[in-house]
Amino acid sequence: MKKVKVESLVLDKLNNSPVVILKVEGTKKILPIWIGACEASVIAMILENVSFERPLTHDLLLSMVEGLESKVEKVLINKIVDSTYYAKVILRDLTVTEEENEGYFLEFDARPSDAIILALKTNSPIYISNELYNTYTLQYDGESMDNDSEEFRKFIENLDINEFKKFKKGSQGDN
Amino acid sequence: MKKVKVESLVLDKLNNSPVVILKVEGTKKILPIWIGACEASVIAMILENVSFERPLTHDLLLSMVEGLESKVEKVLINKIVDSTYYAKVILRDLTVTEEENEGYFLEFDARPSDAIILALKTNSPIYISNELYNTYTLQYDGESMDNDSEEFRKFIENLDINEFKKFKKGSQGDN
Numbered sequence: 164m165k166k167v168k169v170e171s172l173v174l175d176k177l178n179n180s181p182v183v184i185l186k187v188e189g190t191k192k193i194l195p196i197w198i199g200a201c202e203a204s205v206i207a208m209i210l211e212n213v214s215f216e217r218p219l220t221h222d223l224l225l226s227m228v229e230g231l232e233s234k235v236e237k238v239l240i241n242k243i244v245d246s247t248y249y250a251k252v253i254l255r256d257l258t259v260t261e262e263e264n265e266g267y268f269l270e271f272d273a274r275p276s277d278a279i280i281l282a283l284k285t286n287s288p289i290y291i292s293n294e295l296y297n298t299y300t301l302q303y304d305g306e307s308m309d310n311d312s313e314e315f316r317k318f319i320e321n322l323d324i325n326e327f328k329k330f331k332k333g334s335q336g337d338n
Numbered sequence: 339m340k341k342v343k344v345e346s347l348v349l350d351k352l353n354n355s356p357v358v359i360l361k362v363e364g365t366k367k368i369l370p371i372w373i374g375a376c377e378a379s380v381i382a383m384i385l386e387n388v389s390f391e392r393p394l395t396h397d398l399l400l401s402m403v404e405g406l407e408s409k410v411e412k413v414l415i416n417k418i419v420d421s422t423y424y425a426k427v428i429l430r431d432l433t434v435t436e437e438e439n440e441g442y443f444l445e446f447d448a449r450p451s452d453a454i455i456l457a458l459k460t461n462s463p464i465y466i467s468n469e470l471y472n473t474y475t476l477q478y479d480g481e482s483m484d485n486d487s488e489e490f491r492k493f494i495e496n497l498d499i500n501e502f503k504k505f506k507k508g509s510q511g512d513n
Binding site: 256274 | 375376377379391392393394395396398399401402403405406407408422427429431444446447448449452
């Protein structure tokens, strides 16, 4: 497992599909994930610190998780099958002690977009599997990968998203 | 409280906003609720029995509610404040017995669109408060209100959504 962070949200103009760019911590590798328009607008609001008066769906989900005495522990984007990305959201049941083991962690199958939104909203870590890291990440060869590095910004902006089309034949985002 | 069911999904063309039409059971009254485009597409998929390979956000929410040993008991659309509709989703904690009382039911603040989607997906009842029933419903004066009644269909289609604008000044759906 490799820890990643959300680097940016770009648009695959060819398919008019939003793409989340994940950056693997401690490396110069990135992983793009195609997502749906509705989830992209939620991620954009988070990245731009736009708040909303009423609870959005993920806020409702999180208030329920909290009300049911659980918390988001981490999320894992674990595989790609038939051009579809899969993720897991791992909850921790706060009513179970670590020693009890069973039921301490609960895993839920999710789309990466939902998993990423929940991680961002709860400041929980996002991981990708070693398989995704070894097979589907792209190397960045520039100097700095800082958010404010113009070089890296240009790399992201000019990313040939078609490079990744081999992983995404005929698929519609992570939907 | 009055029990309602989702009658249809229409478009407020003036504001290009989807509107859910709720019908109060045992009456000829309807309540329109403006919702967001993303939530409308989920409701449309449910009404048209379109299934999706991967879990959508509400499916993830419900799998977590189930995993945390709870269930959706009912939803209540309870008030309109400053042109915004409010709802509650009531969960039942399946680990608490009815006799224990405290914690048996858990209430969560929600947008009506999310509440309606969760009710539809779990076959749970939808209620509106007496205040909404008395103040914000519209009377239908035709004969049959059956889903297949052409007269009622026309009434819904020709509904002057501007009638309701007084309740919705400047608001953007239930967002």
